Amino acid sequence: MTPPANFDPREKLFVALDLPSVNDAEKLVATLGDTVSHYKIGYRLGYAGGLGFGRELAAAGKTVFFDLKLHDIDNTVREGVASIAEAGAHFLTVHAYPQTMRAAVAGREGSRLKLLAVTILTSWNDVDCAEAGYAGTVATLVPAKAQQAVALGIDGIVCSAMETQALRAAGIRENIDLVTPGIRPAGADAGDQKRVVTPRDAIRGGATRLVVGRPITAAADPVFVANAILNDIAAAQG
Ligand code: C5P
DSSP states (O other): OOOOTTOOGGGGEEEEOOOSOHHHHHHHHHHHGGGOOEEEEOHHHIIIIIHHHHHHHHHTTOEEEEEEEEOOOHHHHHHHHHHHHHTTOSEEEEEOOHHHHHHHHHHTTTSOOEEEEEOSOTTOOHHHHHHTTOSSOHHHHHHHHHHHHHHTTOOEEEOOTTTHHHHHHTTOOTTSEEEEOOBOOTTOOOTTOSSOBOHHHHHHTTOSEEEEOHHHHTOSSHHHHHHHHHHHHHHHHO
């Protein structure tokens, strides 16, 4: 398949800024320069000043994904999402509970913020689902919750690269982002990720955006690794 003329692999790579301080994040962003345009800020950096840093990144023209996995009462979710939208963020995760998703959709109204739903955490197996009181299994719950998320106006699903094909087969259309962590360049250390997929295989399998943390953040040469991943993404499109 020939990539579209305006295809930019950087649109598909989020670097996870899982770093202890804003100072560390600033240094990495400066090192990566124009090589990386999309960043994810999660609990670690977010609770250490990272929300303000994300606002600065967005103002500087970067695409910012707050991975805060929100879940609370309606009013709290709606107002929290409105604050995130006001900060200029582009993406935000919420847990895929109907009331939470409806409140999030209401909270981002009128903004550019896209909402991503977390269906079943990829660290859960069927025993964890049963322990939490779910009647289904991972294989039945992930597509069912994803379909519900899309029906409620959510823009994308966070999932394992091993789930993307099943989600597309379950009717999750191409206009819905499938955002996949657990990505490792060929030969890289998997760390604590149990099931890893290369950038090329993830894109070929239907992922639209990849989240990569430690292979880049812990690299001796982060620019080299990021470029290798971007080349792999481009190869998947070629
Ligand atoms: O360092 P690594 O590439 O493993 O980082 C993956 C990132 O994606 C982390 O920020 C992690 O919290 C996030 N993530 C994940 N698995 C999920 C959801 C999010 O690894 N199911």
